[in-house]
Amino acid sequence: MSLVFLIFIPILAALFIPLLFKRLGQIHTGWFVLLVPAALFLYYATRLPSVMEGGTYVSELSWIPSLDIAFVAYLDGLSLLFTLLITGIGALVVLYSIFYLDKHREQLHNFYVYLLIFMSAMLGVVQSDHLITLYLFWELTSISSFLLIAYWYTRDRSRFGALKSMMITVFGGLMMLGGFVLLSIMGGTYSIRELIAQAPELAQHDFFIWALVLVLLGAFTKSAQFPFYIWLPDAMEAPTPVSAYLHSATMVKAGIYLVARLTPVFALSEVWMWLVAGVGLFTMVWASFFALKQKDLKGILAFSTVSQLGLIMSLLGVAAAAYHVEGAADSYLKYAAFAAIFHLINHATFKGSLFMIAGIVDHETGTRDIRKLGGLMSLMPVSFTVALIGSLSMAGLPPFNGFLSKEMFLTAMLSLQEFNMFSMDVWWVLFPIIAWIGSVFTFIYSLYFVFHTFAGKHQPEELPKQAHEAPIGMLISPVFLAALVVLIFFIPNLIGDWLVKPAVAAIQPFLYDSPQNVDIHVSAWHGFNTELFMTLGIFAIGGLMFWTLRKWQHLYDLYPDAISLNRLYDEIMLLSDGGANRFSRIYMTGFIRSYLVYMFSFMTFIVLLTLFLNEAFQIDFSNLAPIGVYEIVILLALVGATLTILGAKSRLTAIIALGAVGYSVALLFVIFRAPDLALTQLVIETISVALFLLAFYHLPQISRKEERMKFRFGNALVALGVGVTMTLVALSAHSQKALPSISEFYKETVYSEAGGGNIVNVILVDYRGFDTLFEIAVLGIAGIGIITMIRLRLTKKEGQHENK
Amino acid sequence: MEIVMSVAIGLLFMAAVYLMLSKSLIRIIIGTGLLSHGAHLLLLTMGGLGGTAPPVVADGVSVSDYADPLPQALILTAIVISFAVTSFFLVLAYRAYQELGTDNMELLRGTEDYE
Numbered sequence: 061m062s063l064v065f066l067i068f069i070p071i072l073a074a075l076f077i078p079l080l081f082k083r084l085g086q087i088h089t090g091w092f093v094l095l096v097p098a099a100l101f102l103y104y105a106t107r108l109p110s111v112m113e114g115g116t117y118v119s120e121l122s123w124i125p126s127l128d129i130a131f132v133a134y135l136d137g138l139s140l141l142f143t144l145l146i147t148g149i150g151a152l153v154v155l156y157s158i159f160y161l162d163k164h165r166e167q168l169h170n171f172y173v174y175l176l177i178f179m180s181a182m183l184g185v186v187q188s189d190h191l192i193t194l195y196l197f198w199e200l201t202s203i204s205s206f207l208l209i210a211y212w213y214t215r216d217r218s219r220f221g222a223l224k225s226m227m228i229t230v231f232g233g234l235m236m237l238g239g240f241v242l243l244s245i246m247g248g249t250y251s252i253r254e255l256i257a258q259a260p261e262l263a264q265h266d267f268f269i270w271a272l273v274l275v276l277l278g279a280f281t282k283s284a285q286f287p288f289y290i291w292l293p294d295a296m297e298a299p300t301p302v303s304a305y306l307h308s309a310t311m312v313k314a315g316i317y318l319v320a321r322l323t324p325v326f327a328l329s330e331v332w333m334w335l336v337a338g339v340g341l342f343t344m345v346w347a348s349f350f351a352l353k354q355k356d357l358k359g360i361l362a363f364s365t366v367s368q369l370g371l372i373m374s375l376l377g378v379a380a381a382a383y384h385v386e387g388a389a390d391s392y393l394k395y396a397a398f399a400a401i402f403h404l405i406n407h408a409t410f411k412g413s414l415f416m417i418a419g420i421v422d423h424e425t426g427t428r429d430i431r432k433l434g435g436l437m438s439l440m441p442v443s444f445t446v447a448l449i450g451s452l453s454m455a456g457l458p459p460f461n462g463f464l465s466k467e468m469f470l471t472a473m474l475s476l477q478e479f480n481m482f483s484m485d486v487w488w489v490l491f492p493i494i495a496w497i498g499s500v501f502t503f504i505y506s507l508y509f510v511f512h513t514f515a516g517k518h519q520p521e522e523l524p525k526q527a528h529e530a531p532i533g534m535l536i537s538p539v540f541l542a543a544l545v546v547l548i549f550f551i552p553n554l555i556g557d558w559l560v561k562p563a564v565a566a567i568q569p570f571l572y573d574s575p576q577n578v579d580i581h582v583s584a585w586h587g588f589n590t591e592l593f594m595t596l597g598i599f600a601i602g603g604l605m606f607w608t609l610r611k612w613q614h615l616y617d618l619y620p621d622a623i624s625l626n627r628l629y630d631e632i633m634l635l636s637d638g639g640a641n642r643f644s645r646i647y648m649t650g651f652i653r654s655y656l657v658y659m660f661s662f663m664t665f666i667v668l669l670t671l672f673l674n675e676a677f678q679i680d681f682s683n684l685a686p687i688g689v690y691e692i693v694i695l696l697a698l699v700g701a702t703l704t705i706l707g708a709k710s711r712l713t714a715i716i717a718l719g720a721v722g723y724s725v726a727l728l729f730v731i732f733r734a735p736d737l738a739l740t741q742l743v744i745e746t747i748s749v750a751l752f753l754l755a756f757y758h759l760p761q762i763s764r765k766e767e768r769m770k771f772r773f774g775n776a777l778v779a780l781g782v783g784v785t786m787t788l789v790a791l792s793a794h795s796q797k798a799l800p801s802i803s804e805f806y807k808e809t810v811y812s813e814a815g816g817g818n819i820v821n822v823i824l825v826d827y828r829g830f831d832t833l834f835e836i837a838v839l840g841i842a843g844i845g846i847i848t849m850i851r852l853r854l855t856k857k858e859g860q861h862e863n864k
Numbered sequence: 865m866e867i868v869m870s871v872a873i874g875l876l877f878m879a880a881v882y883l884m885l886s887k888s889l890i891r892i893i894i895g896t897g898l899l900s901h902g903a904h905l906l907l908l909t910m911g912g913l914g915g916t917a918p919p920v921v922a923d924g925v926s927v928s929d930y931a932d933p934l935p936q937a938l939i940l941t942a943i944v945i946s947f948a949v950t951s952f953f954l955v956l957a958y959r960a961y962q963e964l965g966t967d968n969m970e971l972l973r974g975t976e977d978y979e
Contacts, residue, residue: 652892652969653885660881685865685913695872702879702898711890718894721876725901732908733918733931737939744947748897751951755958756890775885783878786906790870793910801911803934811921819919819933824940835941842948846955 063119064133066103067187070096071180074173081169089168090158097150097179104143111140111562114574123193128250134189137562137575141401142186142310142317144559145408149309150179152537156416157301159534160423171211171299178204178306185314191240191250195233198278201311202229208306209298221294224629228281228291236278236318242271243325256324256569263328272326275318276335283315285373286343289366290625296358300419303358308365308415309408316369316404319376320567327380330482337377341494343370348501352508352609353616357418357428360509361411364454367502368407371469374495375400378472381479382571389571389579392475398556398580399472401563403465405555406453406548410462413541414450414509417443420534421513426524430508435518440529444514446542453545455506455602456499456595461548463595464582470495470591496594503602508609552582657778664781671792680795691731698724711756719749736820869909876902887969889957896953900946904939911935 073096081089107117117135124130135143154175161168181204184197203226210222240250246265247255255262262268279285284292295307306312319336326332344367351363379397382388420443421436422428437444453460456467473495476488520526548555561575572578586592605612621627647654671677701720708714722745729738806819806827816822824832876898883895915931964971 653887656881656884679867683912683914684867687865687868691865692868695868698872699875702876705894705898706879706882714891714894718897721898721901725904728905729908732913733915734908734936734939735918737904737936737943740940740943744943748947748950751954755954772885775882778885779878779880779882782881783874783876786877786902787870787874790873790906790909791867794866794870794912801932801934803911803932806933807919807921807930817921817923819921819930820936820940823933823937828937831941835944838945839948842952845952849955849959852959 062121062133063117063135063187064121064131065119066100067131067133067183068180069100070176070183074176074180077172077176078169081172085163088158088163089172090154090161093172093176094151094154094158096176097147097154100183101144101147101151104140104147107135107140108144108558111135111137112558112575114562114565114576118189129192130190131184131193132189132251133187134253135187136566137559137564138317138320138566139186141405141559141563142313143183145313145405146179146182146186146310149305149408149412150175152412152540153301153305153309156304156419156534156537157299159531160301160419161299167211171208174204174207174211175302175305178208178311182310182314186317189252191244191252194252195237195240198236198282198314199230199233201306201314202226202233202282205229205295205306205311208302209295211299211302212297215297217294218297221291221297225291225295227633228288228629232278232281232288235274235281239271239274239276239278242267242274246271252321252325259325259328262325268329269331272329272332273335275322275326276332279315279318280339281315282318283312283369283373284343284366285315285339285370286346287625289343289347290629292366293354293359293362296356296362300358300415300422303361304412304415304419307362308411312365312369313372313404313408316372316376316400319373320400320563323376323380323567324569327383333377333380333482335377336380337374337491340370340373340375340377341491341498343367344374345494345498345501346370348498348505350616351505352501352613353619355430357421357430357433357509357513358415360430360505361415361418364502364505364509365411367498368403368411368454371495371498372400372404372407374491375403375469375472376567378476378491379567381476381481381484382568384481385479389577391478392471393478394571394578394580395468395475396472397564397567398560398578399465399468401560401567402552402556402582403469405559406461406465406545409541409544409548410450410453410460413446413538413545414454416534416538416541417447417450420530420538423534424525424530425527427522430512432519432522433513434516435514436527437514439518439527440514442529442535442539444510446535446538447510447514449542449545450538451506451510455503456598458584459549460545461552462545464549464552464584466499467586467591467595468582470499470594474590492594496598499594499598500602500605503598504606504609507602507606511606549584552584556580556582653775657774660778660782664778664785667785667789671788676792676796677788678795679791688731691728694724694727694731698728712753715749715752715756718752719745722748734820736818865913866909869905869913873902873906873909876905889960889969892969893950893953893957897946897950900942900950903946904942907935907939907942 073093077089077093080092084092111117114137117133119133121131154172157171157175161171178201181197181200185194185201188194188197206222206226209225210218212218243255243262244250246262246267247258249255281288292307292312296303298307347363347367347370351360351367354360354363375396378393379400382393382396385391385393388394418428420440421433424440425433425436427433449460453462456462470492473492476484476491479485479488518527557575561578561580564578564580565572565575647658698721701717701724704717705714705721708717722741726738726741726745729735729741806823810816810819810822814822814826816826880895880898880902883891883898886892886895911932911934914929916929917931919930919933919936
C-alpha cells in the first residue's frame, strides 16, 4: 500500500468512532481504536530492516498541483523512528485508556475521535517532506491537542489550559510557516530533501538567519522550551492518557523532530548552534529546578518533561558542531546526535510509564497532591515497582536505560572541548557545568516523585478514596514500558543498530552515507573517566540534597508569582483581549447609520482613487445620444418625485412619490427602446407600491404621524459624495470602453444559434440560463423568508427580558 | 443625453444614501428602492443610450442599429431581485414594528448588557 495513504488511516477510522460508540456502547470503544495504532505499528515495523540498511521510501499524493503542493510521505531512519514511537506508544496509551476512562460516564466518541485525528496529524508531521503540508499537519496536532486538553470542557482549568497551549503553539506554528516560506523562496522548492542538498548556498542568503529564527520559534514553542514552556504544565488538565501520549512522548517531540530534520539545512550557522544548544540547556536546568516546587504529581512530570526536552534539544545543538570539524565521525563530537536520539527513545519509555503511574495514583486515591500522598508502597506494590524503575532511570541510575543516555549526554557536553569555533574555546566549559547542575536537580526530583508518593507515612484520612492497586488492565502498559526500560539497558546496541543509527545518519547525512558507518558502541562501563566521576558527583550531591529536601523546599515559596512567565502570559492575554474589545467599541456603535457611513465613505474613497489613478476622468462628447423633449420631461418628473420623497411630511406621500419615481423609470425604459424592461418595471412597481401601502398604511397610528425629516449635514455630505461619485462613474464608463462589448456576439448569433428573436429574453433564458435559475432561487428564498417572518412569533417569557 | 442621465443618476443615488442614513426603517427601505432605480438607470446609461430599434430580431432579419441588449438583460434580472429584497425588507420592518412597537433604528440597537 502506498505510504502516503497510511497517514490518513487513523483520521478515516475516526469517522466510524461515533457510530461504534452509539451502536456498540456495551463494548468499550477503545478496543476498536486499539486496532489502528497496533496494525500500523506492525506494518511500519516491517520497514525496519531495509531502513536499517539506509533505505528510504517516498510516496506522493498530489493535492494542489497549481501551487506545487503535495502530500509527500518520506520514510527514512528519523521519520521511521518517530512513526514507530507514535504508533507504538499510541497503542499502549489506547490500551491504558480503556481502563482509565469509564465507558458509561465518559464521552468516549469525542475522546477517540480527537486522539485519532492527532495520530494522523503526528504521522503527517514526521513523514512529510513537503514544508507546506508539514505545516498543515503541525497545526492539526495543535488543534487536536487543544481538543484533548479541553476534553473535560466543563472545568475552567481545562479550558484555560487548552487555550493557553493553543495560543502559544499556534503562535509558534505561524512563525514557523514564515520560516518555511522564506526557505522555499531561498531554495526554490518546498521539499526538505532538496533544501538539504543546497544547504551551503542557502547559508549565504540574506533571509537565512530569519528563516532560522522563525523555524526555531516553531520548534521551541511546540517542544516547550524556555520561555514558551509555560503551556505544558497547564496542559496537564488533560486526561492522563493524553498527557502520557501527546505531552510527553509524541507531540512535544515534534519540535525536536523539526530541529533534527532541519539540522542539515541550518547546522552551518553559528546562531543555530548557540540557540539550540543554549536554549535547550537553559531549559533543562530551569525546569529541573522548578520541578521541585510542584505539588501535583503531573506537575512534577510536566516540568521534568520540559527539562528532558531541553536536554535532547541541547544535544541536537551540539550535534551541529560535527558539521564544522574535519573527521568529526572519529572524534567525541559524534556522540551528541546519537545521545539525542537514544535519550529520546529512553525518555518515551520511562516518562510514558511514569505518567501512567501518576494516572493510576490519581485514579485509585482520588488525588495527585504529593503532600497528601505517601506510604502507598505496600498498597500498590506493582505501581510502586514501575514508578521506581521509571524514576531511577530518569535519575540516571544503572541498570536502567536512562543511565546509558545520561552518560552519553555528559560525554557529548564534554566533547565540546574539541570544538574551538564560535568562541566555544572560551565558553565550552559552561556546558558540562550547567548540564551537571541540571542532572543533580533531575536526580532529586526523580526521587521526590517516587518516594514522596510511595514511601513515608500513609495518610488515609487525607485521601478522597480508599487506596488500592489498579486493575490489571491498567497496569499492562506501564509494566510493559518499565520492562523496556530495563531491557534497553542490557541490549543498547541492538536498539542502537535498529533505531538510533538510521536516525543519526538522517540528521548528519554529510557525515555518514549509511547507518552502518555510525561507529558508536554503547556500553555501561567505560572505565574511570570524567563522565563517571560527574555521575558519582550527581548521586552524592543529589542524594544529600534529597535527604535534606524538607528543610529547603520551602525556599521555593519565596519566589514571587508576580514576575513569573505565567503572569506575563495572563497580562498579555488580558491586554490584547481588553484592548481589542475597547478598540472595537470605538467604531462598533450598534447604529446601522455608522456602519453605512463607513461603507459609503470607503466605497466613495476607493472608487474615486481608482478613477484618479487610472486617469479615467474623461467625458467623450462624440458618441452621445441626442437630447429629446420627452426624456427631459420624464427626467424632471423623476427628479421632482425624488425631491418630494426627501421633503415628504407623511410616509404616504413618500411611498407614492417612490411609485412616481418607479413609473418614470419605466417610461424612460420605453423611450430608450427597452420594452421588456418597461413592462416588468410597471408590474413590479405596482406590486411594490401596493405592498408598501399594505404594510404601512394599515399600521397603527404612530407610523402615520411622522414629522419631516431633519436635515443633517453629515449625512448630506456622505450622500453628496456617493452621488457625485456615481455620476463620475457613469460618465467615465460611458466614455471609455476598455474592451469590446459582448453584445455584438449576442446580436449576431441570437437567431442562428438560439433560434429566438427577442435578444434580451434569449440572453436570460438561454445564454445565461443558470443565472436566471439562481435569480428564481433568490425569489424563492425571499418568499420563504417572508412566510417565516409572518408566522414567527417572538416568545417573550416573563422575566427573561430585562426591560420587563 | 448620457450626461444628463448621469447627473440624474447621481441625484438618485444621493437621495437614496441620504434616506438610508436616516433613523426610520421605512425611509431606509425607500432609500434602497431609490438605490435600485439609480443602479438600473446606471446600467442602461453605461451601455449607451443610442440605438433606434428595440433589440428584437424580427423574422430573422437583423437590423444594425439595435439598442444594447446586454444592459437590458442585466436590468431585467436586477428589477426582479430588487423586488424580492424590497418585499423582504418590508415584511421585516412590518414584523419588527408589530413585535417591538417601533421602527426607529436608534431604539433597535439590541441590549446593552452584552459586555
